Amino acid sequence: MxxxxxxxxxxxxxxxxxxxxxxxxxxxxxxxxxxxxxxxxxxxxxxxxxxxxxxxxxxxxxxxxxxxxxxxxxxxAETPERVDLFSLAGTMASFKASKRAPKVILVEPPRRAKVISGISNPFSGTEAIYLSRRTLVEETPVLVEDIYLDARIFAGLENMKLEGISLSQLVEDSFHFVLTGGTQQFNITYPDTRLTELLDVRKSTPLLAVNRFLDSSLQQNAIYSDLFCRTDEFIFSQSLGGLSHG
Incomplete structure (x- = not known):
């Protein structure tokens, strides 16, 4: 110096x-x-x-x-690792690209449910297959996902064992179609009692909230997710591709 x-x-x-x-x-x-x-x-x-x-x-x-x-x-200060949050390879694949191995745990196994809340949820007022899972990295919870899937094209998913399985891979292997794209909406929120327990944070801790809409080769908005992310362990990012011309 x-x-x-x-x-x-x-x-x-x-x-x-x-x-x-x-x-x-x-x-x-x-x-x-x-x-x-x-x-x-x-x-x-x-x-x-x-x-x-x-x-x-x-x-x-x-x-x-x-x-x-x-x-x-x-x-x-330690620089948080980056995780490409918008990856059609799925959440598990996004975390596996980091230096620390993730562990995905089912909080609620898949079941058919009437969706009665959620302004953004495209399944609101109808029946969908619902499941919730939590991602931990080195035993620290970093992400909670509440996932809703079209009950018609994912019929039978509620009877499958999904512990440790990538949803995107399951879509391709078991239902024989692929995810083709989608959109995400970002916001900041504060955890309710459920999220404070699942993410091990205080109610005053800001979380990155994401509304994710995924399209399949069969249907638009085939999967909808509410994601709640801690940002002290990872920086959640979104990669942007180059613009094509012509």
Missing amino acids: ETKIDKASPVPLYHQLAELLQQEISSGRFQSGEKIPSENVLADLYRIGRPTVRQAIDSLVRKRLLVRRRGSGTFV
Whole structure:
């Protein structure tokens, strides 16, 4: 680290130090999860007071670039892994592309049910096959999916064992058609009592809520899902393809 603090500059010293530390993080000089020098070391290196150093670190903690660990020091924040949430290969395949293996557990096995709620749900007012499942990564719950499937084209699914099975693969192998596309709507919500228990979060924890509509080669909106995602373990993303011309 080079000493580049300009005490004659009108820019506050703490802001200058915060910028320097942020550059060190962006450049890879300080890696994700690595401990940075102590406040005393930084104060000596840049010939500034500890309160100024603490103010700079505080600003980077607020930006979630640094994290303090009591009794251990200050560390570069771990970067959450990215999961392509919109993947026709299915949720399980999306998580399996990450470095940590997922475990998908059925919360409610598939059953025929009258859908009586949900403004976005295309099956509202009709019967659908409903199931709910939870995804855990290293025993930490990260995602809950409430899934509704067209009861006509998925007849018999309620009698199948779905533990640990990819729905997209099941569609292809057992029902002999493929998922062709769909849409997603994103929102922020707060968990009810059920979700606080399933995701192990507080009611004040914001969740990424997704309404997912999937089309099959037989029918539009063949599958509808409400997804509730914790975002402290993973960054849920959506890949965009290039535009075609002609």
